[in-house]
Amino acid sequence: MSWGKRIYKQYGDMLFGTKSHELLVFCFFLAVSFGFWLLQALNETLEREVNVSLQLENVPSDVVIIDSLPTAVSVTLQDKGLALARHSFSSLFRPNRVKIDFAKYQTGLNEAEVYISASDMQQMLGRVFSTSTEIKSYRPDTLRFSYNHGMSRTLPVRLAGKVKTSPQNYIQSIRIEPDSVRVFAPAAILDTMQAAYSEAFLLDGLHEAGSYQIGLRRQKLLKYDPEQVGVKVAVGYYTEKTVKVPVIGLNFPADKKLRTFPAQVSITFRVESGRYHNVTAEDFVLVTTYEELLDNTESTKLLLHLKTTPEGVSDIRISPQEVDYLIEQIAE
Secondary structure, three states: OOHHHHHHHHHHHHHHOHHHHHHHHHHHHHHHHHHHHHHHHHHOEEEEEEEEEEEEEOOOOOOEEEEOOOOEEEEEEEEEHHHHHHHHHHHOOOOOEEEEEHHHHOOOOOEEEEEEOHHHHHHHHHOOOOOOOEEEEEEOOOEEEEEEOOOEEEEEEEOOOEEEEOOOEEEEEEEEEOOEEEEEOOHHHHOOOOOEEEOOOEEEEEOOOEEEEEEEOOOOOOEEEOOEEEEEEEEEEEEEEEEEEEEEEEOOOOOEEEEEEOOEEEEEEEEEHHHOOOOOHHHOEEEEEHHHHHHOOOOOEEEOOEEEOOOOEEEEEEEOOEEEEEEEEOOO
16 A cells, blocks of 8 residues: 555544544534523623723813813623624724713803713713613713813923932932923912922932933813923032142241141042032142140141031041141241
8 A cells, every 4th residue: 555545544544433423523512502502692681891982072272171081981781692792893893982072061161170960971872882782880980071261371390309319429400391381270270379390209319311201290170281391310420539738827926837747638529520620729728726736735746627628529538637747936
C-alpha cells in the first residue's frame, strides 16, 4: 500500500470509526440542547445595565456652561432576553444617546442652576429603547447643570502647592503659564474673588528643571478658561567655593598692629551655581578687636569669627579656625 493510501485510511478510520461516530452524535445532541436553552433564555425576563451618553444641544453662543451634565448615565433595563439582545446588536451601529434641549430649561436669568426632573429623564430615555423595555433606574439619579450669560473676570493665578528640591539643589524660578485666566461665575461670586487658586499639589525632590500641568481649584457655579495652567520650575544646584580672606584688627592704637600666622585663612562655603562668580573674598570680613585680644589672657591663639557674610551662602567653614597672633609695636 502506498504512503498516500495509508494516510487516507488512517484519517478515514479516525473520522468514521466507531469512536468518532459516538463523538459526533454527542456533539449533535449538545448543540440541540444549547439551542433549546438559548431559546428559553431569550424568552425569559431579564435585567441588563447599559450606558447612555448625554448631550446638551442648542446652547446660545453667549451662554457659558459652568457645571456640565455628566457625560453618560448608567440605565438598568428590564425586558425579554430577545428584545435586550436585539437592542444590544442595534446599539453597535447606533450608539445610545439622549439629546437635551437647552432652550427647554432656559430660565431667562443671567445665571441659573438647572435640575432635570425624573419624569423628563424617563421620557427622554424611553425614546432610546423599545416600548416593551421597562426602565428600572438610572445613575446618577440627580442630573443638573449651571450656566451664566458670559459674566466673567480675568484674574491672576496663585499656586496653592509646595515645590521642593533635593538637598543638593535649589529653586531658581517658578513661572506660571498663563499667569492669569478668565473666570466665569455669577456676579455675587466674581465680586468676591481676587485670584484663581490652583489645586493643592506637592512637587518634591526636584533635581532638574521641569514643566507640570496643574488644575485650578474646582468650585460650584464656577468655570475657568483654561482649566489648567503650566508650572515651569527652573532648578539650580549648589556648589562649593573656597576663598582666601585676611584677618583684620579693629580699634588698635596708632602705634600697634595685629599680625596673624597665617595672615590669610581659607573660607569654604556652599553657594548657588548661578552666583558662583558673584561671591568673592571681599564679601567676607574676618575681624577681631584690640579689646578682645587684651581680654584673651588664657590662650595664645585667636579664635576667628566672621563679621559679615554675603546672602545666599551656607555651610561656611573657616580653616584654620584658630591662628597664632602677636601685637606688633610700630616704630615711630
